[in-house]
Amino acid sequence: MQELSSTLVAYPGNLFGCFSSNRLTKDICGGYLWRLEFPQTHRQVDPEDKKNQFGGDARLVVLVSLSEKSLYSIMGSVHISSHEARLACRQNQLTNTSGLAPGYLQANLLILPAQHATDFHDLCLRNPVSCPLLGKTMTPGDPITVQPAGCIQSPDFDIRTDFPQYRIYLKGKYLESRKDLLDVWTSSHVGFLIGCSFSFEDALTAAGLQPRHQRTGTIVAMYRSNIPLLPAGIFTGGHCVVSMRPYRPEEVERVREVTRPYLSTHGEPVAWGWEGAKQLGITEINKPDFGEPQVFEKGEVPVFWACGVTPQMAVEAAGDRIKGLVFSHEPGHMLVTDWTAANLDKLRPGII
Amino acid sequence: MQELSSTLVAYPGNLFGCFSSNRLTKDICGGYLWRLEFPQTHRQVDPEDKKNQFGGDARLVVLVSLSEKSLYSIMGSVHISSHEARLACRQNQLTNTSGLAPGYLQANLLILPAQHATDFHDLCLRNPVSCPLLGKTMTPGDPITVQPAGCIQSPDFDIRTDFPQYRIYLKGKYLESRKDLLDVWTSSHVGFLIGCSFSFEDALTAAGLQPRHQRTGTIVAMYRSNIPLLPAGIFTGGHCVVSMRPYRPEEVERVREVTRPYLSTHGEPVAWGWEGAKQLGITEINKPDFGEPQVFEKGEVPVFWACGVTPQMAVEAAGDRIKGLVFSHEPGHMLVTDWTAANLDKLRPGII
Structure with a gap:
């Protein structure tokens, strides 16, 4: 303290x-x-x-x-x-949700018209490291009911309001950010909840590996990478976004071990070290595409995890193949679900 | 005919x-x-x-x-x-299994010592397009019993003999090929059955899109690609292998549609066209890394699917981090399982 x-x-x-x-x-x-x-x-x-x-x-x-x-x-x-x-x-009392309600799994969001839901579901099944599903709304137009039922257990839930902040896309282009989606949601919209790496940050902290952005009160740094998103239907040509946390080289194996069980919230890192950054096509570590730059202490190297902002890149790449408005969360501004780390085994990618 | x-x-x-x-x-x-x-x-x-x-x-x-x-x-x-x-x-009466027993799903193989089984299982869960699981042996050392039970329903099954041909690896290096594994199998070995793209070839044929290698009696062409295999435990630094079938550009969307439901046997293509080949890092289409070159007719372009030879690349990349002998199938020489296309929905990646 x-x-x-x-x-x-x-x-x-x-x-x-x-x-x-x-x-x-x-x-x-x-x-x-x-x-x-x-x-x-x-x-x-x-x-x-x-x-x-x-x-x-x-x-x-x-x-x-x-x-x-x-x-x-x-x-x-x-x-x-x-x-x-x-x-x-x-109630818009906070935004960045890193460190919020430790032990509960946090979720990214993508909401899109029902006609594209199967393609997007396939995209998640084919790319479970960047797009692991924690839940989805049951029927088009219903913003309340999420399946599996264990994901959200309070009857007052509303996917249009319970994220701190949202983004709106049209034809793959970002239009604006909103505090809620009440006046843009339609009877055809379907929502997907995608696991977030914030979910394993308390496990890292418990292992003496607290993420830097939690210590500095910043939003985790996120980058567009060159890892291809394997295509599904209209979703072609996308790439993975990765989040980054600095660690000392000798800590990397322990960091991998701690995050490995979290398969449904991105799991272990996809790359690490300066060579890893290069392989991902990331050349300017101090210029993240989302979130805020992170401070590196002496000798530290970047460690990268797949990130649930990836679906937004898939939407951008799909462009005008998407008919109707698409909504996402604002990067770093997640939903806290009722899943806990104890549910990880039954949430293995592909089960939803 | x-x-x-x-x-x-x-x-x-x-x-x-x-x-x-x-x-x-x-x-x-x-x-x-x-x-x-x-x-x-x-x-x-x-x-x-x-x-x-x-x-x-x-x-x-x-x-x-x-x-x-x-x-x-x-x-x-x-x-x-x-x-x-x-x-x-x-009984070694045939080898290349493309076109064999249409309607049944075919499987690639990786067998490794039990101490590495969890890491390999995680690798499959994280890379379900190249490594979709159709089944695994139940307990280390037992070559007979596969779970889920629907995968192999005949009691005479033996994972050491029922593939046409096998490969043996030590410390990530290919040693030799064998007709069976009876004298190299140990009490610690665990086998993984991984979906094969031969499984959807009869669906392509039924749609008037018979794969070229079936018409020419050759083994499908396979290439090492630059798609990274997302790491799991000791399995770091690997890349996806892709199989290739030539089609006319106007056939590609139909080819994608026909193979899309086969999520557990690689599903829809990962790339297509000459630009797609370039993006995968494939420059010499007539020099596949496995299988045989395919004949292109006028105007045809390559269409690439993820391939179940990928685990062998993961084993090569893991090198001497793997203790003990590893066995795989010979590329193109698969196991015919008892799963059929009707089982595809319950075989979604991650369920096994």
Whole structure:
């Protein structure tokens, strides 16, 4: 915590606080994230003081408002339930979901007209490392019901509102971002929930390998790679997007081991090291295509995972072969599902 | 048939015949392929005459012995059951299995020591287009029992004998080919059956798109491509092998449609056209890495599918990280399973 608070200097803005105890979260935070009013200038946070004030099981976590970007970033983990996380996102109380509700699997999104749903489903089945399915809406036009039922267990779910932010595409081109899809959703739309690498970040943290972007309160860096997306129907010519986390070379094997079981949320890395970056066609590590650049400490190398932004590249490549509006999540801004790491085995790619 | 017989001139050797009627196959051929003694020189085959001789439901199919290569190649289709096909392969009565037992799904093979089985299984789950699983042996050392049970339903099955030909690898290097694995199999070996594109060739033929290698009695052309095999455990640095069939550009969409449902036997093509060949890094179409070069007719372009020889490339790339002997099938020389096209839906990648 000392390290966290010391990095706050770099991030002017409001501070938000939340506590790991469910009782505290619900009683004091009203079920959502709790706002601590700090001055704009840096002020030392003393976690011991907070702990004493709120009881022994309270664990202080901090969100930093990057007010100049209108984004909230989490530093560390926010221990709330998956349902609480969805409510917070629905009410636009936070955006970047890395570190949110540890233990629950997070999902990327692609929504498209029903006539293209089979082709997109095939695309996911053929490319399960970048597009692993965690669930899909049951019938065209129904934004509420997701199958398998274990994916979302709260009856108030709505795929049009429960992501922090959405993107809208027409004929493969990005049009704009929205906080919800209520006025653009149609009776023919079908939604696909695609596993997100944020799901294994708490396992990395537990292994002493906390991702850099969680420590610096930034959005994970994402790059377009040259890994071809194997075509399915109208979806031809796409390529995989990869997310990147810096690690020391001697940590890479352990990082691979920790993330390997997460087959349905991208699993182990697809490439690593500077040679790996080159093989993926990534030449400017400080210029990610999505998210924010990451700080490399001395001797660290990039480690790349497939990324659920890939379907958006498939949509771009399909271009005007897609009839009607397509919606996705905003990169880094995920849905927290009710699946947990304990469900990983029954979520092996291809089962949905 | 006239066209088939006219091409026989190019292939000196013995002729083998088999008939589609089960009664004829069993009564006249003794359950296996039936040998017609023809002279070494070309002799006109009159299918009408054979049909009259053996009854209205007999359909003449022809195997041509390429005696100079010690290979038998099928021209057209051999309508026998999956079990009969396995018996014929076990008794080394044929090798190239393209066109054999239409309707049944055919399988590639990789057998490796149990300590590497989980990594290889993960590799298949992460790369289901090139490595789609149709089945695996149940316990290390047991060469008889395959799961799911529907894959092989005859109790006499033996994974060490029922492929026409095998390859042996040590530390990622090809050592030699064998007709069976009886004296090299150990109590730790585990076998994986991987879908083969021969499985959809009868569907192509039924759509008027018979693969060229079936018409010319050659082994399908296969190439190493630059599509990366997404790593799993010790299996890093591998690339996909692709098979190639020539078609006219205007046939490509229909070819894609016909093969699309075969998700568990490589499914639709991964690339097509001369530009597609270039993107895969294939510059010499007449010099395949496995199988035989294919004849292009005027205006035809190459169409590429992922190929189940890919695991052998993964083994080569893993090199001495693999402890113990690894076995595979000989490219083009498959196992005929008891799965049929009707089982495709329950064989979606990831289910096994």
